[in-house]
Amino acid sequence: MCLKAVLSKAYAFFVNRQLNNIRQNALALQQKTFTDLIHAAKDTAFGKDHWFSAIDNYEDFKKQVPIRDYEDLRPYIERVTHGEADVLWPGKPAYLAKTSGTTSGVKYIPISKESMPQHIKAARNALLSYIHETGKAGFVDGKMIFLQGSPVLSEKEGIAVGRLSGIVAHHVPQYLQKNRMPSYETNCIEDWEQKVDAIVKETLNEDMRLISGIPPWCQMYFDRLSVASGGKKVKDIFPNFKLFVHGGVNYEPYRARMEEVIGDKIDSIETYPASEGFIAFQDLQREKGLLLMVDAGIFYEFIPSDEYFNDNPTRINLKDVELERNYALILNTSAGLWGYSLGDTIKFVSKNPYKIVVTGRIKHYISAFGEHVIGEEVEQALMSVAAAEGVDVIEFTVAPQVTPKAGELPYHEWFIEFGNEPKDISAFALKVDAALQKKNIYYFDLIEGNILQPLIVNKLKKDTFINYMRSQGKLGGQNKVPRLSNDRKIADELVSYIKE
Template structure:
């Protein structure tokens, strides 16, 4: 007999599934309603007046009046909101700012309003409920759950609190989860990542952990510490651990390593949260991709990634998207972001319902020779090589080598192996072939002898951790870029390095 909580979870999950299905089955109508609602509510704001929202009657009008902007483009408005002005981007003032470390503009302050906050909470909850509805598994609801996240300590500017998104969300954990949730508030507030992981291990090592959640690279560090302390795989230490929830990076390159650490397979749910909105979550264990949240106060536009840097790229809505095309995602939200480029690229895996995968960052690609290789392609190639050679890796990144000491220019793959392949040349060959199959520009450059096949540089154990530490970005919401069009990371790795 299950507990009352696990018995009640199933009818609740069924109810949520029906309500999600209702809007997912009517996507165009749902997005149209969101669009009209956003425009009408922001007409009297400063941004709405500056862009003549009162005369916007169609999507075409919106495109004509509101250009696509990134944070830099929207910054003059955001700065006014940060200073405490009201009715600038959205009515009233935001209730929080999610502070993120921007690469070009220093710290970014992303507004979160009382209208936008609930969708951050609901989406994560619904992902778990849809999993329950599909699988019938409710065992984990009685166990302990851990969310590896940033510090919940918030600061204040002009009466508005700010902090990391995961720290803000920590204040909204539903009452029925509070006593199951770990780590403690005190431990969650530790800033130094390595100290924090040790404290989390201390608190959780003897608990009945059932759900573990976080960015894969952080969770890997936590698992490794547990294993070092106990000498046992995670699945033995936490016998009831059977659901891993993750977001932020592609899990596939880590999957083999994780299953090795755990000692068995566990179900996983992928989420796509960001400070700017909770965009998608995995709604099925059977289907590829995550369900795009069309009913969360976010209106979506898309620009083909290949056209993005041209003079006047075409903007489209979900009505015109195609499966398998690489798009830059543009959002307008009830937090006051308008035609905002978050920098991510996505691909649709399905349009009935609309499901997506994150394919990379529009700024993270290699095109030193016109090849335009993207994160999805390198991750897919790596995944293929891992699965065909019984290899496990901890981390990897790719950079162009334009001026090699000898031979032709090439792509350099920096890989930290957990278990090395028996034949490194064969491993490299599988990656190379997969990349050539996926990217015709790259294939042409190899054939035309502009590039030679990739070169693998092996990174010492914990080399990437040392690199992230050296630039002050270990843990937190920091992720290693999967690839870069320059050699900033590559040169630093060579400096710290390495074994060939």
């Protein structure tokens, strides 16, 4: 074992002691974060508009600061992007993270000099937690790859602008720079397919030990590695590849396909980064859930998902959350986001320590008939049947069909790209439907009451979702296919990809 691996074990022990403080003192740390944030921002434009100087507790805060999504906060953010200082947070942001919103077009998320280090610390601690728990540190002696956006930054009124992953690339610790791939030149390639091909060429003969990225785009990298190597499995190309770090989407629908192309089961670490903040990471292999970062400059709030669209929904902080209940996640951050609805839904699987799983998007659901089916339910229904049937699902999305052919009942229409297909697609669809009925009582009632007919599955051509995302200009990076839509915008685009 090389010196770097030995030192990483010692450092991991030290960091784990810090994490134990987080695990044991979450509520006190959240209260301190709340107090510090309010005090720091009281003289900003937002702080003055919302009487931060008069806020003494969380109840005061809720009275003064409403829940907002990006569109609601846009007037303040536009002042920031026009170069005004002291708007949402003291001074100007260090960066603006550029993201693509499904309803808001291009969004600019401020990242401050206080919030940026938290992204790096959380990513580092995820790896060190793995080393501390497992004793496996050999990956630090080999090559590591982070499939990410271009690190080339533009400028807007003196503020650096780029994708989050590209911004983070400028802050990779020096001790990892020698091991890091791809090269800077390759990382700067904007076209995703050209970039993946260049990464394959650059890494094919390297000692890759850690690979990180959003699962669908890592899958593309693995598939092209296999082609370039004459059909080899990834484990045979990279014999020392032992750790996969992923985030951005639920990994379970991809796991079987990824393990098939890798040729083995390997350890993985799930992370929950967002442009708005690094929220949680998997700190233990043996336990479910991601450790919530309660001391990272984010004060969290939660709204029960089934109340989110109410006029006056319940709004709570960490001390009042319940296990196994879906919540919309609300952030208040050291970059100046206040009462900010991230759009994600989570649920707590532990309160000692506080651990979460991501269950979907608050606006990604189907409730055309009052069923309010959510992402977690469709993913679990599909993957449970796929696993039992030995079926390989590459990607999928679901939409309601409210105007079926004459004489037919409405239904949920599923568009699935399979690796290996079910022998009987109709029987497969009925099993998925039965599984979904068990997950959602409202859906069960609609089927039983003959309001809906059982779901229909469409088999899609190979590379459908890659081609669809390419057609939308969203191939690669942090872009993801919505699994659920309450309209047919995506579904109608996919009709032309259905296999005969």
